[in-house]
Amino acid sequence: MRLRPFVALLLLTGASAASAADLVVSAASSLTDAFQAVGKAYEAKHPGTHVVLNFAASDVLLRQIASGAPADVFASADQTAMDKAVAAKAIDPATRKDFASNRLVLVVPQDSKAAIGSPADLKADSVKRVAYGDPASVPVGRYTKAALEQQGLWDAVSAKGVLAQNVRQSLDYVARGEVDAGFVFATDAAIMKDKVKVAATVPTPKPITYPIAVVAGSKQPADAAAFEAFVQSAEGRKILSGFGFEAP
Amino acid sequence: MDSLWVPLLLTLKVALWATALNLVLGVAVAFGLSRWRSHAREVADAILTLPLVLPPTVLGYYLLVLLGRRGVFGEWLDRLGIELVFTWQGAVVASTLVAFPLVHKAARAAFEAVDPQLESAGRVLGLREAAVFFRISLPLAARGITAGALLAFARAMGEFGATLMIAGNLPGRTQTLSVAIYAAVQAGDDRGAAIMVAVTSVTCVVALLLAGWLAPAHLRRSRP
Numbered sequence: 001m002r003l004r005p006f007v008a009l010l011l012l013t014g015a016s017a018a019s020a021a022d023l024v025v026s027a028a029s030s031l032t033d034a035f036q037a038v039g040k041a042y043e044a045k046h047p048g049t050h051v052v053l054n055f056a057a058s059d060v061l062l063r064q065i066a067s068g069a070p071a072d073v074f075a076s077a078d079q080t081a082m083d084k085a086v087a088a089k090a091i092d093p094a095t096r097k098d099f100a101s102n103r104l105v106l107v108v109p110q111d112s113k114a115a116i117g118s119p120a121d122l123k124a125d126s127v128k129r130v131a132y133g134d135p136a137s138v139p140v141g142r143y144t145k146a147a148l149e150q151q152g153l154w155d156a157v158s159a160k161g162v163l164a165q166n167v168r169q170s171l172d173y174v175a176r177g178e179v180d181a182g183f184v185f186a187t188d189a190a191i192m193k194d195k196v197k198v199a200a201t202v203p204t205p206k207p208i209t210y211p212i213a214v215v216a217g218s219k220q221p222a223d224a225a226a227f228e229a230f231v232q233s234a235e236g237r238k239i240l241s242g243f244g245f246e247a248p
Numbered sequence: 249m250d251s252l253w254v255p256l257l258l259t260l261k262v263a264l265w266a267t268a269l270n271l272v273l274g275v276a277v278a279f280g281l282s283r284w285r286s287h288a289r290e291v292a293d294a295i296l297t298l299p300l301v302l303p304p305t306v307l308g309y310y311l312l313v314l315l316g317r318r319g320v321f322g323e324w325l326d327r328l329g330i331e332l333v334f335t336w337q338g339a340v341v342a343s344t345l346v347a348f349p350l351v352h353k354a355a356r357a358a359f360e361a362v363d364p365q366l367e368s369a370g371r372v373l374g375l376r377e378a379a380v381f382f383r384i385s386l387p388l389a390a391r392g393i394t395a396g397a398l399l400a401f402a403r404a405m406g407e408f409g410a411t412l413m414i415a416g417n418l419p420g421r422t423q424t425l426s427v428a429i430y431a432a433v434q435a436g437d438d439r440g441a442a443i444m445v446a447v448t449s450v451t452c453v454v455a456l457l458l459a460g461w462l463a464p465a466h467l468r469r470s471r472p
Contacts, residue, residue, distance in 0.1 A: 060434050084436075129334060134417065136435030162334055163417040165434070173416075177318045178333050 023223050024070060026054045026061040028077035028139065028210070029166035030102065030185045034243040035075070041239060042230050049223060057166040059084070059137035065215055066090045072224040075099070075212040075231075077167070077185075078139035082211040091213040095225060098248035099232050100210040100240050103186040104143050104203075107196040109177045116181055116199045119148060123156045131170040131182035134163040140170070144183040147204045171196065187244040209248050251440065254420055255428040256447060262336060262411075262424060263404035266343035270400050273344070274351030275393060279381070282359035293356075300349040307345055308413025315341070315414070332414065336422055339415035343407045347400035354396025358389035398460065402452050 027035045032055050039051035054061065054071065058081035065071050066088040074091055076082045085091045108116050114126060122130055133141030141163070148154040164170040167184050174182040175195035182196075185208070189198050212231060214224040230236050237247060277296065281289055299307055314320050315332045325332065332338040362385050370380045386393075408426040415422035417431060425448050432441040 057434065059436065063434065063436060134431060134435070136431065136437070161418070163419070163431070165412075165417070176312070176316055178312075178316055 021048050022050050022052045023072050023220065023227055024052045024054060025073040025075070025227065026056075026065060026069070026071040026215075027073075027075040028058045028061070028081075029055050029168045030077050030140065030188055031055070031075060031210070032168065033191055034187070034240050034245060037239050037243070038231060038236055041235065042227055045230070046223075046226070051227070055166075057133065057138040058082075059139075060166075062088070062090065068217065070217075070219070071215045072218040072220060073212065073227050074215055075210060076139065077102075077208075077210055078142060079206075079209065079211060080142060081139055082213065085213070090216055092216050092221070093213070095214040095228060096211055097213070097228065097232060098209045099212045099228075099236075100245040101248050102208045102210065102245060103201055104140070104147060104183060104208060105186045105189050105198045106181055106200045106202055107171070107174050107184055107189050108181045108199050109174055110195050110197050111177075112180070112197070114180055118200045119151060119153050119157070119202055121199075122160070122181060123153065127180045128160060129162050129179040130157055130160045131162045131164050131173040131179040133167055133170060133183075134165065138164065138166055140167040140183060140185060143204045143206075143208055144202075146206065147202050150205050190244045210245070251428070252443060252447060255423050255425045255444070256451070258336060258339075258422075259405060259424040259426070259448075260451075262339045262343055262407075263401055265340045266347055266404040266407075267397055267401040269340070269344045270348055270351040271393070271397055274348060274396065274400075275355050275386075278352050278355035279359050279385070282356050296352055297349045299345050299347075300353075304342075304346060304407070304409025304411075305413060308342065308410035311338075311342060311345070311410060311414045334416045334418060334422060336415065339407075339411045339422055339424060342410035342414050343404035346407050346410055347403040350399040350403055351393070351396040354399070355389065355393045358392025358396075359385060361392070362388045398456060402456060405448065405452055405455070 025035065025039065035053055039053055043049060043051055058076035058078065061074060061076070062081050062085050065074055065085065074085060082091070082096060086093050106116070106119055108114065115121060116127065121127070132144040133139065135141040135145040145154060148157050162173060162179055164173065167188055170182040171184045171188045171192055173179045175192050181199065183202065186198070186201070189196055212228050214221055214228060218224045281293060312319065312333065315325060316322050317326065317333065332341055366388070367380050367384050370384045375383065406426055408430065411424060412427055412430070417423055417427050423431070425444055429441050429444045429448070432444065
C-alpha cells in the first residue's frame with residue numbers, strides 16, 4: 001500500500017487542472033505586469049471566468065496558436081506578428097483592434113559609467129555587448145533593427161548583439177550588468193527603475209502599437225470578445241496607463 | 249551553408265572540451281570518493297549527482313549568479329581576465345556541469361568494481377601509489393569510464409537550457425546547434441530547424457557508433 005500517498009497526490013494535482021470557464025489569453029512579454037492586473041480586474045467583474053495568462057515573445061505565441069494551442073485571445077507587441085496570425089488564419093480579422101502604444105528606449109545598468117546617451121554611442125570600442133530581442137521572432141527586436149537601420153547603425157550594433165528570446169530577457173541582461181546596454185520598451189524599463197536607467201528614447205520608423213484579436217479556434221468567442229472589449233474600456237485603459245502604456 | 253556549419257563546429261568544440269574536462273574531473277573525483285571511507289561520502293555523491301536531476305535552467309541560473317560579471321566570483325574571474333557569460337567557454341562550463349554526473353557515476357562504479365587485491369599486489373611488488381593508479385586501477389576501470397564519457401559527450405552535444413542562460417544566443421560565437429534550432433523554430437523557420445535536427449541526430453548516432461566501435465577494440469588490447 002505504499003502507492004496510496006502517490007495516488008492521493010495524483011488525484012490532488014489532477015483536481016486543479018483547467019476547467020471549462022478558463023479564458024486563455026496569450027500576450028506579449030512586455031504586457032506581463034499590465035495584463036496580470038487587467039486579468040484580475042476582469043475576473044472581479046466576471047466571477048465565473050478564470051483568466052489564464054500565457055506570456056512569451058509575440059511570434060512564439062503566434063506559433064503556438066497557429067499549431068492549435070487552445071488560446072482565446074491574442075495580444076501582440078507589433079503588427080508584424082498579428083499580420084502573420086492573419087495570414088495563418090489563426091485569428092478572426094474582424095476582431096483585430098489596436099489597444100495600446102509604447103516607446104522604444106535604450107537602457108544601461110543603473111551604475112553604468114559608460115558614456116551612452118544615444119544609439120550612436122554604442123559604436124564606441126568600450127561598448128562590448130548590446131542586448132535586444134531576436135528580430136526573427138521578437139517584436140522589440142524588429143523595432144530595434146528598423147530604428148538602427150534608419151540611423152545607419154545596425155551593422156555596427158548587431159556585431160555586438162546578444163539576441164534575447166523576449167524583451168524581459170534583454171531587460172534582465174542589462175539589470176544584471178552582463179551587457180553594456182539593451183533595447184527594451186519604455187514600460188519594461190519602468191518596472192526595473194532601481195536596476196536600469198534610460199539613456200535615450202529611440203525613434204522608430206513605424207509607431208509601436210499593440211493589436212489584440214480573438215483567436216479563430218476559440219471555444220468561447222463571446223467571452224474572448226468581452227475580455228477584448230474590457231481591455232479597451234475606460235477601466236482597462238486606466239490600468240494599462242498605470243503601467244506606462246499609452247492610448248493607440 | 250554557414251548557418252549549419254558554424255553552429256555544428258561550435259557544438260562539437262564545446263562537447264569535446266566538456267568531455268575532456270569531465271574525463272579529468274570525473275575520474276579524479278570518482279577515484280577519490282571510491283577510496284574515501286566516511287558517512288559524508290554519500291552526501292558528497294548526492295550533491296555531485298544534482299546536475300543530473302536539477303532542471304538545466306536552475307543550473308544556468310546558479311552559473312549566472314556565481315560566474316556573472318556581478319556574480320559571487322565575478323570580480324575574481326574578471327581580475328584573472330576570464331569571461332564566461334556570453335562566451336563559448338561559458339557554454340563549455342555549462343555542458344561540463346550538466347554532463348559531469350554521467351562520467352562521475354560510471355567511473356565510481358568502475359573503480360569500486362576493481363579487485364582491491366590486484367592493487368595490493370601491485371603495492372607489494374613495489375609500485376608507488378601513482379603507478380598503482382595508472383597501471384592497475386585506471387586500466388581496469390577504463391571500460392566503464394569510456395562508457396560514461398560517451399554518454400557525457402552525447403549529453404553535451406544536446407545541452408540547451410543552462411547553455412542558453414550563461415552563453416546566450418550569439419550567432420557565430422555561442423549559438424550551438426540546439427540553441428540555433430530553438431531560435432529557428434521560434435522564428436518559424438521549420439526547414440532550417442529540420443535540417444539542423446537531422447544533422448544533430450546523425451552526428452550523435454555516428455559519434456556513439458564510432459566510439460562504441462573504437463573503444464572495445466582498444467580496450468581488448470590493453471586488458472590484462
